[in-house]
Amino acid sequence: MKNYTHINDIDNINSWIEEAKAIKKNPLKDIKLGENKTLGLLFFNSSLRTRLSTQKAALNLGMNPIVMNVSGDAWGIEFGDGTLMNGSTAEHIKEAAAVVSQYCDVIAIRAFATLTDKEKDENEVVLKSFLKFASVPIVNMESATGHPLQGFTDAITISENATKKKPKVVLTWAPHIKALPHAVGNSFVQTMQKMNVEFVITNPKGYNLNPEITKNTPIYHNQEDALKNADFVYAKNWSSYEDYGKVLKTDLDWTITNKKIGDAKFMHCLPVRRNVVVADEVLDGENSLVIEQSNNRTFAAQLVLKKILKQGV
């Protein structure tokens, strides 16, 4: 694993989960490993959990994190090939990625989907440009089509909270007023497909995720049917994939309530809009794992950085 940009960069999900749990028990064990190494965190988009947990992970490894809000702190970056740059972008990714590689030993990037340019999103233009032009390892802090640090975090959280060998895990679409990316949903699907769980997806018609990602995973359009006997309910909104980036439904029929999930554990990547995505009673109840989930972000990021440092940077 040179870079960590996709769930498929995890060679063995079960051993990774065990390694992350070991880090959680003793987070400062490798505090010398990253000494005098710099992690550059480049944000093209807002961030709370990712920003803090990835910095914390780096600090636990003795690394120096340097944060940059690319849009606010620097200038527009050009990704096109052969462009005559007489418009609003002032630096080409070819230079930007190569230059940042001079100062940082590892580069972590957040660059959300546009939700307006499906081709650009599907091609992961920003992430792939960094992979192409940077000379140091790249970590994906949520790209157009995936959020593999979140997916791995979710795997750890399910493993910690499972009470049976093969729990039933349901990913359910939930309402939201804004058009949201598919990245978290995609990475969760890809993670569950690697784990020993009974996994189903439920979403309204018109909201199926990319079929190349969901593959053979059962998709229910009836939420009630899907949630039956669930051990874990993972709620997340996403905009339509077919009618790319559109919001087709904003009523609260699909909002998660205690009645809907019963005794199942509730998961969400956060931030979450209360009483739109999920009712207060669920988040404030005993079955909510969302805070523990956010805590595991640190250890997921720390294992990824540890593996990158171990291979030598």
Next chain:
Amino acid sequence: MKNYTHINDIDNINSWIEEAKAIKKNPLKDIKLGENKTLGLLFFNSSLRTRLSTQKAALNLGMNPIVMNVSGDAWGIEFGDGTLMNGSTAEHIKEAAAVVSQYCDVIAIRAFATLTDKEKDENEVVLKSFLKFASVPIVNMESATGHPLQGFTDAITISENATKKKPKVVLTWAPHIKALPHAVGNSFVQTMQKMNVEFVITNPKGYNLNPEITKNTPIYHNQEDALKNADFVYAKNWSSYEDYGKVLKTDLDWTITNKKIGDAKFMHCLPVRRNVVVADEVLDGENSLVIEQSNNRTFAAQLVLKKILKQGV
């Protein structure tokens, strides 16, 4: 003292002042105390002194400071209870505070008064929400009604510069073109009420601070009378408390001049608008303590963080 959110969290002002002076003499003595501990600094508002001095204090204790401009770096936070979050806020304080507590050992927050919603300000909604939902100690870097790091700084500065046992200290309102919060004034009043000083306040009619804070402290509406025989003159603008958040007076009658203060030492928390709040001659003269005051911000914050670290985090 679990948290430091109010001047009343100081159990013994005199011993705290002595402890802060000891830190000032040897600021790196406790450099091991905060090793591998993280201080999260969350700014809902602009900051220069607080941003730098609190980071410096953390570094002097060996802590790792992580700075977040909440509005710019993340998204709008919801504080209402039971809200249907289909508006502009994307994350509830319940999650935000609990989540940040996973990554930071101590959280410091700056959230100014709105000056438009008196009830929200008086109830310290932002600060109290963090106190309620965070699981780690909270430090107030200026909230709606108080700025206790500044108040404690001012106590240190007066103690260092006093030439008599019970000096006369005057807090005087001064002009400003914008509506400013009452936080600095409030905390200064509360600090002086704990110290062995002759303390009076002077402000124009209509500008009395909250009487529950000023209590029995004499308030003069004649600035000249109040300033007589002053040893320390602390100038600060605030908007009207009675006519909440309004600017009633912008002429320069109350601007501080050398003639007005005579031999008294001049104090201000900064930033200060020159020749509006105070004349150049005062700030540039020998009796100004403002730079020394700003220096003491580091040691005030450092003692607070030291006490929090000592109790175990």
Next chain:
Amino acid sequence: MKNYTHINDIDNINSWIEEAKAIKKNPLKDIKLGENKTLGLLFFNSSLRTRLSTQKAALNLGMNPIVMNVSGDAWGIEFGDGTLMNGSTAEHIKEAAAVVSQYCDVIAIRAFATLTDKEKDENEVVLKSFLKFASVPIVNMESATGHPLQGFTDAITISENATKKKPKVVLTWAPHIKALPHAVGNSFVQTMQKMNVEFVITNPKGYNLNPEITKNTPIYHNQEDALKNADFVYAKNWSSYEDYGKVLKTDLDWTITNKKIGDAKFMHCLPVRRNVVVADEVLDGENSLVIEQSNNRTFAAQLVLKKILKQGV
């Protein structure tokens, strides 16, 4: 050298270059030198390379960097003398510089030219105000009329890549759609005037740099003539100095191509607009030094900080 604000602060360019090369070979040698020292990086303008390389340099010396985007994180700063501050600025440089000096052992500042107020720019109002009112050493991270960290970087890069005793170096103006400052051009001219090189400048009529800076350096208005037999071609756009801050020419006649530079090495400070300033073929070709140049920014900054730390802060 108390401060590093101008190429003239380099007492001996050749020995500085050798010292920087030694740092590049062993960047962590002085990791104890800056222990518990703080470098404040104040940005009035955007930055990518300078932001990252100066932090990296500080970290290599064991310093703690603290970054502030002055405009975004704090408030407008007043530079006028005797101003009645009832406008948009909330803090005077007299206080701001003195206050930041309380928390930082060294202050680095970026404040670009206005390009509208020639007198203010020529007088280096921001930089000189910090020099006047700060009590700690100042490092120039690009001011109105100079970018001496870049100039020194360029000297290192030319020294590393020269294949003859006295190479021919050509600074050529190149097109750009926006009005850019003269700082990089000025500092490059001043650096080359100190080195053992054959140095010429070429720019269109109306684009001569300040004659007090170019002095006796030959200026060609015919780019082809100037580029003949060049060993190094340094491209940079700047707006008109005579018709201050104006863009007189935006066609692509002066764009740098492989044909124009032949076997010469290509240099640019970055960011660079591709196919406007320089053709893709040059940047993507073997003779481009721009990434190596950006790498040398770290070692230029590190030598400057090392010298400042060595003299005691």
